[in-house]
Amino acid sequence: MHLDHLHDGPSAVGADARRPDGTRRALRIGLGGPVGSGKTATVAALCRALRDEVALGVVTNDIYTREDAAFLLREAVLPPERIAAVETGACPHTAIRDDISANLEAVEDLEDDTGPLDLVLVESGGDNLTATFSKGLVDAQIFVIDVAGGDDIPRKGGPGVTTADLLVVNKTDLAPYVGSDLARMAADAKAQRAQLPVVFQSLRTEAGVTAVADWVRARLAAWTA
Ligand SMILES: Nc1nc2c(ncn2[C@@H]2O[C@H](COP(=O)(O)OP(=O)(O)OP(=O)(O)O)[C@@H](O)[C@H]2O)c(=O)[nH]1
Ligand SMILES: [Mg+2]
Numbered sequence: 001m002h003l004d005h006l007h008d009g010p011s012a013v014g015a016d017a018r019r020p021d022g023t024r025r026a027l028r029i030g031l032g033g034p035v036g037s038g039k040t041a042t043v044a045a046l047c048r049a050l051r052d053e054v055a056l057g058v059v060t061n062d063i064y065t066r067e068d069a070a071f072l073l074r075e076a077v078l079p080p081e082r083i084a085a086v087e088t089g090a091c092p093h094t095a096i097r098d099d100i101s102a103n104l105e106a107v108e109d110l111e112d113d114t115g116p117l118d119l120v121l122v123e124s125g126g127d128n129l130t131a132t133f134s135k136g137l138v139d140a141q142i143f144v145i146d147v148a149g150g151d152d153i154p155r156k157g158g159p160g161v162t163t164a165d166l167l168v169v170n171k172t173d174l175a176p177y178v179g180s181d182l183a184r185m186a187a188d189a190k191a192q193r194a195q196l197p198v199v200f201q202s203l204r205t206e207a208g209v210t211a212v213a214d215w216v217r218a219r220l221a222a223w224t225a
Pocket of ligand 2: 039040041068123126
């Protein structure tokens, strides 16, 4: 059991950044956000973009199923042993923020079973705007919203929108069909987040996940520096 996360503080990040043998463990990046915003699609695209450069694994969270892991396995974005699923059985945020033991175990087992990894992506189950990851579980977090969820979401704020290390506004290809004003979303996001970065992306375009992959590369470079 890992109960020390109950007392999260700045020191929680990286406090266990080394394995017992002294080597640096994988950088852990969480992806959270509302149901259906494109978290799994972003994870799949990141795996395709990064898998030839870094050793990476994925942990998915679902409430009652292992659907997201099954999707990633079907799409063969990584070898099967690099994909693990946690069935939370409860609101997703409880397993990524309140009692992270099942997720920590999944992340640690992944590295134990497959050998040292550079990067582990942890996808939360789809939740609401208040869901964020414990700093005892991940080193950085990406919050994924989409334009079809309403262009007032950045203005509404909440910890995901305001504090995530990266805010991704996904499905920009759908903006004309749902009447979402991207300029307004960008202005609201900037007002909520000050200097924190925001990426607008469509996974239906050629650029796809490029900007997010570059952000992950930069985090990895800082982690290993
Ligand atoms: N048009 C469009 N559809 C997208 C885009 N990204 C994802 N989708 C679609 O949106 C749907 C939901 O995507 P997922 O990646 O499963 O979303 P999720 O956030 O993982 O969903 P949950 O895990 O259930 O919360 C799927 O049908 C995707 O193919 C995008 O950029 N544009
Ligand atoms: Mg998903």
